[in-house]
Amino acid sequence: MKKNVGVVFGGRSVEHEVSIITGLQIMENIDKDKYDVVPIYINKEGKWLTGNGLFDFENFKHNNFEDTEEIMISPTHNDFNLYAIPNKAGIFRKKIVGKVDIIFPAIHGTNGEDGTIQGLFELMNVPYVGSNVLASSVGMDKILMKDVFKSNNLPIVDYTWFYRSKWIENREEILEEIENKLKYPLFIKPANLGSSVGISKAIDRNSLINGVEIAIRYDRKIIVEKAIENPREINCAVIGYDENLKTSLCEEPLGWQEFLSYEDKYVNSNAKYGGEERRRIPADIEDEIRAEIETIAKKSFKAIDGRGNARIDFLLDQKNKIYVNEINTMPGSIAYYLWEGKGISFKQLINEMIDIALKVYDEKE
Ligand code: ADP
Ligand code: MG
Ligand code: MG
Incomplete structure (x- = not known):
């Protein structure tokens, strides 16, 4: 019997759009002789949706999710059924709108590539594609x-790091530490993002301060590393x-x-x-x-x-x-x-x- 593969994409990270593309590509190219696809889209509000409306890129461009249904995910549901969210009138009988045998997460960045969603799949005891909790988070x-x-x-290039909270408290000390350890030009990055978001290059103290001010908008830990020219x-x-x-x-x-x-x-x-x-x-x-x-x-x-x-x-x-x-x-x-x-x-x-x-x-x- 064919297995159902739940392709999970979207997600609440800055890489939401990229993840939609990855998800659609996987659903398009999956071996249809071996697997049936169950699309599972996590929208920007963090809601989980399933349904046929999720196979078409046009629907994402136009924010049209008519042919979809919101589902409930719970770590205690290890029968892998996808339950529809009861409607406002309060239907308590559970309506099953899908069933998955294996999950294929296609989410990049925060909450998708960092071990958090992998932890959910571990608790659900469902097989899932890709790195486990530890490898993802590291x-x-x-x-x-x-x-x-x-x-x-x-x-690797030489690097140093610090907390945002310390930067706010005592930036002089951090600047001195960085300049003692590394020579300009430098790269400044939020520790936990991807797709170049929040990253900048510094050639002197001024641009270093500017770069850190950008990076701290995105993360509580900042890494500064030697730039390769x-x-x-x-x-x-x-x-x-x-x-x-x-x-x-x-x-x-x-x-x-x-x-x-x-x-x-x-x-x-x-x-x-x-x-x-x-x-x-x-x-x-x-x-x-x-x-x-x-x-x-x-x-x-x-x-x-x-x-x-x-x-x-x-x-x-x-x-x-x-x-x-x-x-x-x-x-x-x-x-x-x-x-x-x-x-x-x-x-x-x-x-x-x-x-x-x-x-x-x-x-x-
Ligand atoms: P992300 O996870 O956001 O892709 P990266 O560490 O790959 O972050 O940095 C993004 C880009 O910045 C790299 O693809 C590269 O072009 C440039 N870059 C990053 N670090 C350095 C470095 N130390 N020296 C030179 N270029 C760098
Ligand atoms: Mg990256
Ligand atoms: Mg990169």
């Missing part, structure tokens, strides 16, 4: 992530679990100015939804560098105990020295474009991700 926090990479001897960016995906890992092709995202902005990355990189592709695949790098990147990508994935399919992003300096910049445990479009060149179609990639989830779930029992 991968999401740029400070913890870099701490873990560092203790695994992976190459005119870096090349190379990304590589890893799929698997435990020691069973393989790497994708490498890409070089192109067309960026100072650094990749939200628009550069997503609006322009989803041809079908109104933009143009701006990446070189495979990246034009020497075999030796590529091999080293692949090795570091696998080590980074293992360092956080990753699972499923993650994209590891690198920075290359002018001398081709490699730095791991970050790991994205739920990359945009699940980085399918990096796997196609390795002979793994979008459909196969989804199949593999689901197979991993089911295998890990079965081993747990």
Whole structure:
């Protein structure tokens, strides 16, 4: 019998729109001979919806959710049924509007890629695709992530971090600490976001202060790191679990100015939804560098105990020295474009991700 895959997308993060695209792409490319899709959309207010109205991109553009129904999610419902929210008249009999056997979260960033939703699926005891609670949360926090990479001897740029509360109390002390430890230019980032939101570059104390003031709007922890000057960016995906890992092709995202902005990355990189592709695949790098990147990508994935399919992003300096910049445990479009060149179609990639989830779930029992 076909299994029902609940594709969960949207979510309350700044990457809401990107997640809609990833969700729609997964639903379009899933192996229909093996799986039936149950679309589950988390809207910006945090409500969960299901229904046929969620297959069509036009409906999202026009905010039209007529053919959908709000559902109730509870960690104690481990029969995996989706219950309609009782209407205002107070119908107490539970109405089942869907049933899922496995969840495919397609949410980027806060509340989707950071372990929170994974925790819900653990409590519901439902198999789910991708990294678990620990890997997701460590991968999401740029400070913890870099701490873990560092203790695994992976190459990263020098960094330091501080709390927003301390900045508000005593910014002079923090500025001194940063300037004692790191030389300009610097990058300032909120610890727990993605898609370049809240990130800026500083060339002196003034721009550092401005950058921190921007970053503290988004997070209570701020990371400041040494900027690589005119870096090349190379990304590589890893799929698997435990020691069973393989790497994708490498890409070089192109067309960026100072650094990749939200628009550069997503609006322009989803041809079908109104933009143009701006990446070189495979990246034009020497075999030796590529091999080293692949090795570091696998080590980074293992360092956080990753699972499923993650994209590891690198920075290359002018001398081709490699730095791991970050790991994205739920990359945009699940980085399918990096796997196609390795002979793994979008459909196969989804199949593999689901197979991993089911295998890990079965081993747990
Ligand atoms: P996000 O999770 O938001 O994608 P990143 O750490 O990847 O955050 O930073 C966004 C972009 O900023 C990177 O893709 C890169 O272009 C640039 N960048 C980040 N850190 C550095 C750095 N230390 N040196 C040079 N460029 C950087
Ligand atoms: Mg990121
Ligand atoms: Mg990034």
